[in-house]
Amino acid sequence: MKNLQKQNFFKTFENAFTGIFLVIKKERNFQIEIFALFVNIFLIYYFELNAAETSIILIVCFVVLVAEMLNTALEKMADFVEPNFNSKIGIIKDIAAGAVLMAAIGAVIIGIIIYQHYIMEFF
Numbered sequence: 001m002k003n004l005q006k007q008n009f010f011k012t013f014e015n016a017f018t019g020i021f022l023v024i025k026k027e028r029n030f031q032i033e034i035f036a037l038f039v040n041i042f043l044i045y046y047f048e049l050n051a052a053e054t055s056i057i058l059i060v061c062f063v064v065l066v067a068e069m070l071n072t073a074l075e076k077m078a079d080f081v082e083p084n085f086n087s088k089i090g091i092i093k094d095i096a097a098g099a100v101l102m103a104a105i106g107a108v109i110i111g112i113i114i115y116q117h118y119i120m121e122f123f
């Protein structure tokens with residue numbers, strides 16, 4: 001029984017990693033957002049951001065990635081339950097896409113607030 005619980009625990013991680021690899025492989029928007037995360041990691045090292053600034057930048061990047069994954073899951077669920085055109089499905093998908101856009105707008109605003117001082121110094 002104990003062994004089975006352990007297996008289930010590791011299987012849960014395996015399933016979750018499979019989900020992450022699937023979106024990395026198939027979702028263009030997610031790939032762009034992962035690229036943005038790496039650009040931010042480069043900027044964090046380049047401008048030598050402090051711990052608080054680094055944490056905020058990483059949090060907003062991950063919020064966008066999480067929102068994109070939830071949006072993708074919801075889109076796939078919607079396509080599964082309703083493969084045909086349905087205005088209600090359209091609204092559901094628009095709202096989910098809006099959530100990603102909202103997270104991205106927040107990330108850009110926070111990015112401007114944090115990086116502006118470093119960029120001004122650079123020029």
Ligand SMILES: Nc1ncnc2c1ncn2[C@@H]1O[C@H](COP(=O)(O)OP(=O)(O)OP(=O)(O)O)[C@@H](O)[C@H]1O
Nearest residue numbers: 029075082083084085086087089090091093094097
């Ligand atoms: N079954 C449907 N019925 C009605 N409208 C739909 C349907 N499927 C998609 N739409 C409309 O098309 C838009 C794009 O949906 P789609 O599933 O193609 O997402 P996507 O372009 O792949 O999004 P993303 O770029 O986030 O992956 C939706 O936001 C919605 O307005």
